[in-house]
Amino acid sequence: MISELTGITNAMVAEAPPLAAVAQEFAEFLGDLPIVAHNSKIEQGFLDSRVSPLVGGQAFTVYNSIDPLALLLPESHSHSMETLRNWAGVDLEDAHRADKDCQDLLKILVY
Numbered sequence: 001m002i003s004e005l006t007g008i009t010n011a012m013v014a015e016a017p018p019l020a021a022v023a024q025e026f027a028e029f030l031g032d033l034p035i036v037a038h039n040s041k042i043e044q045g046f047l048d049s050r051v052s053p054l055v056g057g058q059a060f061t062v063y064n065s066i067d068p069l070a071l072l073l074p075e076s077h078s079h080s081m082e083t084l085r086n087w088a089g090v091d092l093e094d095a096h097r098a099d100k101d102c103q104d105l106l107k108i109l110v111y
Contacts, residue, residue, distance in 0.1 A: 006096040023054035034061040038081055038105055065105060084108045 003009050037043040040062045047060040066079050076083060085092055085104055088111035094100040 008097075019050060020054055023051050026051065027055040027058050030060070034063055036063045036065055036105065036109075038065045038084075038101070040064040040066075065109065069108070081105070081108075087111075 035043065035047075041064075044060070044062040047062065052058055052060065069084060070076075070079050073079065073087065076087070081095065081101065081104065082092065084090075085095070085108065088108045090104045090107050090111075095104070
């Protein structure tokens with residue numbers, strides 16, 4: 001299912017280091033800066049349940065971009081990334097890939 005959505009296969013991540021090996025580096029990179037994510041419940045849950053215990057209980061602040069976008073576009077039937085990409089004129093190529101989704105969200109928010 002995830003492979004169909006993202007194009008990422010198990011083979012592509014087979015050699016990736018385990019979360020425990022990179023969690024501290026991620027936490028240090030982020031510092032006390034917040035994360036902005038679209039429909040961020042999944043990200044917040046993952047950070048709280050999986051990453052925070054690995055880095056001494058560090059709390060992560062995640063802002064949900066749906067909230068301000070829903071205020072800006074109350075007439076929209078959907079506030080999905082696909083709908084917002086279309087609204088802001090952002091191409092759909094490589095959607096559901098982390099870097100591209102981050103760049104696209106920034107473009108949408110700037111728009």
